[in-house]
Amino acid sequence: MYTIKDVAKMAGVSTSTVSRALSGNIPVNDDTKKRVFDAVKQLNYKPNFLAKGLKEGRSSAIGLIIPDIRNPIFPALARGVEDTARNSGFNVIFCNSDENIENEIESVNMLKNRLVDGFIFATASVDCQHIHQLRDENIPVVLMVRNIEELFDAVVTNNFEASYHAVKYLIDRGLKKIAIINGRLNLSLYRERYAGYKKALEDHGIDFSQEICFNCSTADANCYNIVKNYFATHRDIEGVFATNDLRAIEAIRAIKDAGLRVPADVSVVGFDDIQISSLLDPQLTTVAQPLYEMGKLAVEKLIKIIDEKGKRKQKPEIDVVESKLIIRNSTI
Template sequence: MTKLRDVAKLAKVSTATVSRVLSNAGNVTEKTRRKVLAAMEDLNYQPNFLGRQLRKMETKTILVVVPDIANTFFSKVLRGIESVANKNGYQVLMGDSQNKSENESEYLNHLRYKQVDGVILLTARTTPHLVEELSDSYPIVLACEYLEGSNIPTVSIDNISSARKITSHLIKLGHHRIAHIAGPKNVILGRDRLKGFEQALAQNNLEIDQILIQEGDFTYESGYRLMKKLLALQNPPTAVFAANDEMAIGAIKAIKHCQLSVPEDIAVVGFDDIQMASIFEPELTTVAQPTFEIGSTAMALLLSLMKKEKLNMKQFVLEEQMIVRESCGAKSNVIDSS
């Protein structure tokens, strides 16, 4: 069996230099790196990464836990995570918690068993004290969602402010009877976006009619079902703010199936700016989250934690944009978050 010292001998370098090439360290010249790689190829050398990782007590793997892999919002967040992870020699595993806190807790056990070096949670639905306790001993970053009062490194946007802005946009267009298809109230995102909706109404001296607030679950199906319920009211809304784009698209489908038009009869806005938002007809007015940047920032934070570096900042709130398209009835443009 070819050994590392055989590669070093053929390449006429030290075994330490071969190790630096294998670990992708930066203190090796490109000429030396090519020479070592050529020697490895000539000798058909297969490095024992597992043994090296065990000696260093690392797996070079991180785990990302998403609440629902069927939700396309998370695809660009994952790309952002992978872009930084791959550049730093890490592989990314993904776990789908299926919106169940017990599944999320199970995935966190990978840290205890040393099966991964760190975890990025794109969901925060497990018991808060469990995550807090684990974060004291293991590298954990929260992205997209957050835990109130937590000291865990977090990357997100200001969901309250964003929801307030897009609801205010509907009010400025002349709508006074606005419905909200909310996210689950046991999820921080659902509560924050509802709070922003209610703040916009209060700031404009509009009544908060509880019958116009319906709790969904962030799925297309719940948006469709709850829009049908709103349309059955004796005095239906003239506009609807859905807490994510999938529910907004479901709402538009329900409106069309009732032989009504968007935005002529009812204006609809969403949240997230998934790819389908600009393809669907009518194109959806929504809040665009910086998904790739959320992922890349979260992975950079996790790398710092895994290297035991001191963090100057732990809470990152990134800027969003309101994208005005056809579904609200206004002229299409991008409204800055400021």
């Protein structure tokens, strides 16, 4: 295996000149740079980036921890992270937490051992002492999609406002009995979407009913059964606001299987605008988040913190991206 000394010898330069040419951060004249890169190519030399990282105090790697890449919102987020990181000279190591805090902590420890320069989280829980510890160690952290009490830099949607307007849209269409299908309330985004739902009802003089607030931790048979069982004995719900598209899809299936029509009998609104939402029958009205852009912004924010050597700000910077209600056939 060839070393940097072999490259220097073939190129007729010093090892420090090879390092400067390969780093791209220090000017080297074009002729010298060409000789160095020709030697690298001829010898098939592979720089030791770990050793380089130890020497420079950075690895040019970012840790991305998400709940589950199979969840349709996360591929777009992850792609935004990876594309932007790559264009900025960073690699991304991503881990699935499977919505399990122990898995998340294990991933954090593994990535710390790999000397990543910073972390991007869509965290599994509000129980986040491991994230506080990273901050205390001056390791850069940015949260994405899921915020934690506005204690960290983050890129999020205004979930309260988006949900408020989604429910208001149903009310403006003359609907009064509007159910919500929500996720785990220990996650801030679902608490905020729930609060937006309740506020829209309150502002329009519609009584809130706990009976038609359904909670599903995931979009699975449990969600389908909860909705179908309700409609087996009740036919009074006119609209459903689901706090993600997967729950909305299960709701539509359950409503149809209960012998009702969407939207003639029950209108359904989702949240996220995942790709399949426009391919359903009927196509799903939903709140669209700019997922790729959120991933891009998260990386840009993290790299800025890394370049500032993890210096803690007096107040975290939270970027709130705009969402948009996409009207489709599940409500018209």
